[in-house]
Each structure stands twice: as structure tokens, then as C-alpha cells.
Amino acid sequence: MKIVIIGSGNVGWHLGNALYEQGIHVEQVYSRQRAKAEALAQAIKTDYTTHLQDVMPGADLYILAVSDDAIKAVSIKLRRRINIHSDKKLEPLVVHTSGATPSTVLRSYFKNYGVFYPLQTFSMRKAVEFNTLPICVDSTNIANLDTLFRLAQSLSQEVYRINDDERKILHVAAVFVNNFTNYFYTIADDILQQEGIDFDILFPLIQETINKIYDHPPKMMQTGPAVRDDEKTIGEHLNYLGKYPDYQKVYDLITQNIRKS
Amino acid sequence: MKIVIIGSGNVGWHLGNALYEQGIHVEQVYSRQRAKAEALAQAIKTDYTTHLQDVMPGADLYILAVSDDAIKAVSIKLRRRINIHSDKKLEPLVVHTSGATPSTVLRSYFKNYGVFYPLQTFSMRKAVEFNTLPICVDSTNIANLDTLFRLAQSLSQEVYRINDDERKILHVAAVFVNNFTNYFYTIADDILQQEGIDFDILFPLIQETINKIYDHPPKMMQTGPAVRDDEKTIGEHLNYLGKYPDYQKVYDLITQNIRKS
Numbered sequence: 016m017k018i019v020i021i022g023s024g025n026v027g028w029h030l031g032n033a034l035y036e037q038g039i040h041v042e043q044v045y046s047r048q049r050a051k052a053e054a055l056a057q058a059i060k061t062d063y064t065t066h067l068q069d070v071m072p073g074a075d076l077y078i079l080a081v082s083d084d085a086i087k088a089v090s091i092k093l094r095r096r097i098n099i100h101s102d103k104k105l106e107p108l109v110v111h112t113s114g115a116t117p118s119t120v121l122r123s124y125f126k127n128y129g130v131f132y133p134l135q136t137f138s139m140r141k142a143v144e145f146n147t148l149p150i151c152v153d154s155t156n157i158a159n160l161d162t163l164f165r166l167a168q169s170l171s172q173e174v175y176r177i178n179d180d181e182r183k184i185l186h187v188a189a190v191f192v193n194n195f196t197n198y199f200y201t202i203a204d205d206i207l208q209q210e211g212i213d214f215d216i217l218f219p220l221i222q223e224t225i226n227k228i229y230d231h232p233p234k235m236m237q238t239g240p241a242v243r244d245d246e247k248t249i250g251e252h253l254n255y256l257g258k259y260p261d262y263q264k265v266y267d268l269i270t271q272n273i274r275k276s
Numbered sequence: 277m278k279i280v281i282i283g284s285g286n287v288g289w290h291l292g293n294a295l296y297e298q299g300i301h302v303e304q305v306y307s308r309q310r311a312k313a314e315a316l317a318q319a320i321k322t323d324y325t326t327h328l329q330d331v332m333p334g335a336d337l338y339i340l341a342v343s344d345d346a347i348k349a350v351s352i353k354l355r356r357r358i359n360i361h362s363d364k365k366l367e368p369l370v371v372h373t374s375g376a377t378p379s380t381v382l383r384s385y386f387k388n389y390g391v392f393y394p395l396q397t398f399s400m401r402k403a404v405e406f407n408t409l410p411i412c413v414d415s416t417n418i419a420n421l422d423t424l425f426r427l428a429q430s431l432s433q434e435v436y437r438i439n440d441d442e443r444k445i446l447h448v449a450a451v452f453v454n455n456f457t458n459y460f461y462t463i464a465d466d467i468l469q470q471e472g473i474d475f476d477i478l479f480p481l482i483q484e485t486i487n488k489i490y491d492h493p494p495k496m497m498q499t500g501p502a503v504r505d506d507e508k509t510i511g512e513h514l515n516y517l518g519k520y521p522d523y524q525k526v527y528d529l530i531t532q533n534i535r536k537s
Contacts, residue, residue, distance in 0.1 A: 188464035194500030239455030
């Protein structure tokens with residue numbers, strides 16, 4: 016199977032490297048930014064281009080690892096490029112890697128389309144364990160779905176068929192457990208820094224918070240002043256947070272919600 | 277050193293077991309609830325009582341591992357009991373284990389008082405690694421502080437002197453990174469359950485969220501629709517959350533805060 020990766024950002028980089036590590040050759044990578052395209056191409060020993068019109072036609076699978084709002088524009092240009100390939104029976108499969116974008120965005124441009132969504136937070140300089148990383152695939156066509164399943168399974172033990180509606184909800188859930196918890200880490204880091212206390216002191220607590228939910232439903236693991244209706248402590252905390260009005264508002268709302276639930 | 281643990285809840289249980297594992301004998305444990313007192317006493321091979329008036333006098337250290345709002349009432353009764361011991365020069369050291377309570381609460385009752393606060397979330401049935409667990413100690417008296425440091429260091433490599441003000445702020449930070457993130461896990465679990473998706477699919481993402489902040493300031497690791505001002509995705513998420521008004525409010529507020537920051 017001939018694979019081309021469009022995009023050399025966080026997802027493209029890590030996906031490309033994961034394929035390479037499994038001995039799956041990527042034919043070409045694309046990025047607008049030469050440095051990124053070149054770095055990825057070098058890392059996985061392949062060619063690169065910085066122009067969509069130079070993306071190779073005739074591949075079996077194009078993986079659009081681009082930002083959500085670039086998917087349409089890239090699709091239009093890629094469509095033109097694919098048309099150069101004469102054999103209409105061999106229309107390639109085109110997938111995007113987005114949690115927030117329905118697969119149907121691709122339908123206007125490609126006969127064979129789908130989604131290849133690795134449910135993970137990627138950062139450039141941080142290696143990611145693919146073996147246990149959930150990969151959510153989907154396609155309206157069974158043969159395409161099968162192709163995506165097999166490719167995903169060569170990277171990870173955790174492969175799921177997740178449709179557009181489900182993926183959207185999964186993405187909302189991911190925002191809560193990743194983006195929003197990270198914001199709470201930021202708040203903690205900020206208020207501790209003001210007092211000269213090192214944020215690291217919270218690491219064992221942060222890790223244990225997770226360890227608990229591996230075995231128990233999070234609702235059962237809820238502790239703290241809010242769930243035990245400890246108004247005295249809540250009042251003191253809100254009072255202390257008076258100097259951080261944005262944090263105070265968050266504390267107040269989350270506490271109300273926990274007390275209600 | 278003769279140690280008595282007052283309280284056999286989560287903290288008393290785990291602290292007692294941790295001391296036992298280090299070969300430090302606890303003379304007696306107390307709990308109002310016979311089953312709890314008995315379980316802990318059996319686990320760490322010691323005696324127990326369910327009556328504060330039967331707590332042994334003449335110990336060197338009493339650890340009050342009771343709920344915040346019980347600290348005063350327990351102190352009053354314990355004071356009476358300690359008075360039975362005739363030698364006024366050997367006033368015992370009395371500490372509480374609370375993050376939210378100033379050490380000064382104990383000042384009215386005991387000449388020697390302090391805090392022994394393990395910064396962790398404890399649950400009854402879940403073993404806890406004490407070796408790396410931050411223990412925050414404090415006392416106004418240098419000799420007492422030294423006693424607490426040595427005891428804490430026999431359990432953990434991470435021992436800090438943290439005063440009342442600092443401990444209060446640390447407790448606020450702990451509420452954000454533990455209680456409030458756990459609430460986000462609860463939200464994610466809830467919305468996924470409604471759609472028949474298993475919460476477990478988020479574990480690799482949840483773990484990676486933490487892995488990232490071991491090496492980088494959380495603010496630098498912020499990803500997601502809010503930080504990239506992706507109004508389309510934010511709008512879709514808020515729209516989807518319309519059926520969960522409490523969650524929608526949280527999503528909206530946190531997103532506003534992240535965009536501001």
C-alpha cells in the first residue's frame with residue numbers, strides 16, 4: 016500500500032514515525048513549511064514536497080494530518096492532483112485525522128474517504144506510545160474500513176470503529192479530560208508559583224488521581240470539600256481566591272456542580 | 277517514640293500501615309467505629325479503643341487523623357485524657373493531618389502541637405506509595421519540628437516544612453488538580469456512557485496529559501479548541517452540551533478563561 020502523509024505537524028510527525036517503526040514505508044510527506052517537511056522526511060527516510068500540486072498521484076492512501084480548518088482547502092487541491100491519475104477504478108482512499116471534523120467533509124471531493132483519528136494529545140518533542148493508543152477509524156465503505164482497520168492494527172492494539180457522531184462526543188470528552196484538566200494544572204502552577212512553592216509537589220497527587228479511576232468510576236472517587244459539603248473550607252478557599260477572580264469563578268461553579276451531583 | 281493514632285479513616289489507615297511497614301510500632305489506634313478501629317489494629321498488630329477517654333496517656337505523639345470538623349472536639353477530650361499523665365514536663369506532641377486546618381487550632385489545647393499532612397488522596401481499598409509521597413510538616417517548636425521531620429523521613433523522601441498559609445494554598449491547588457479534574461473525568465464518563473462508549477478509551481489520553489507536565493509547564497502544554505480560538509468547534513461542542521446545562525456552563529467558563537489567558 017502506497018501511503019502519502021499530508022501535513023507534518025504533531026499528528027503527521029508522530030503517525031509517520033509510528034508507521035516507520037512498524038516497517039511501513041510512507042511514499043511522501045507534504046508540509047507548507049520546508050523545515051517540518053524535511054525533518055519528517057529525514058526521520059522516516061522518504062521524500063517530501065512543500066507544494067500540494069507536487070504531491071504524488073497514484074498512492075493508495077492519503078492521510079490528511081492538517082488542521083481542521085485546512086481540510087477543505089487541502090482536499091480541493093488534492094482532488095485536482097489525484098485527477099491526474101487516469102485510472103478511475105483506482106480512486107485512492109483519503110482520510111483525515113481530526114476529532115472535531117465529520118468524515119462527510121471529504122465526501123464532496125473523494126469517492127473513497129474515511130477517518131483515521133488517533134485519540135491522543137501530541138506534542139512535537141514528546142515520544143508517544145502507539146501500541147496502546149486508541150485509533151478510531153471509520154468509512155462508509157466496508158473495503159475501505161477494512162483497510163483502515165488493518166493499518167491501525169499494525170500500529171495499535173486499540174482500534175475502534177467510531178462514527179462521526181460518536182467521535183464528536185469523544186472529542187468533547189477529550190476536551191474535558193485533557194484541555195480542561197491541563198488548565199487546572201495551569202491554575203495550580205500559577206497560584207503555587209506566586210507563593211514560591213514548586214508545582215512538582217503535586218505530582219504524586221496528580222498521578223494518584225488517575226490511578227484511582229483505572230479501577231473505579233470517577234464519580235465514586237470524588238473527594239474534597241465540595242462533595243462533603245464542607246462550607247467552611249469552601250468559603251476559605253473562595254476567600255483566598257479573591258485575588259484571582261477568574262480562578263474564583265471556576266472554583267465556585269465546579270463546586271456548585273459537584274455539590275448538586 | 278510512643279505513637280497513638282486517633283482516627284481510622286483513610287488517612288489513619290494508610291499512615292498506620294505505612295508506619296508499620298517501616299517497623300515503627302504504633303501503641304494504640306482509636307476510632308468511634310469498632311470495625312474500623314479493629315481492622316487497623318489488626319493490620320498493624322496493636323491495640324485499639326473506641327472511646328476517647330480510654331486513649332492511652334503518656335504517649336510521645338498523638339496523630340489526629342480525624343475529619344476537619346472533629347479536630348476541636350477530639351482535642352478537648354484528648355486534653356482531658358493527657359492531663360491524667362502527671363509529668364507536666366513531658367507534654368506530648370499532638371499533630372493533625374489536615375490540609376485545610378491551621379495548626380493554631382491545636383494551640384488552645386496542647387503545649388506541643390504541629391501538623392503532619394500527607395499531600396495525597398487516600399481511599400480505603402487502594403494501596404498508596406509512601407516513598408515519594410510529599411509529607412508537609414510544621415511546628416512552632418524546633419524540637420517538635422525535628423521530631424516530625426524525622427518521622428516523616430522514615431516514610432518518605434519528600435518531606436517539606438510548609439506553614440499554615442502555604443498549606444492552605446497547597447490545599448486549594450490540590451482541590452483543582454485532584455477534586456476538580458476528577459469531576460471532569462466524571463463528566464466525560466457520563467457523556468460517553470450515554471452514547472454507549474467505554475470511558476476506558478480515554479485512559480491513554482488522560483495519562484499522556486500528565487506525562488507532558490512532568491517535563492513542561494502546563495501552560496505551555498495547553499492544546500484544544502479554546503487555546504487556538506477555534507470558534508467553530510467550540511460552538512459545536514457547546515451546542516452538543518445543550519442537553520447537559522451544567523456541563524455546558526463549565527465548558528463555556530473554562531473556554532473563556534483559557535482564551536483570555
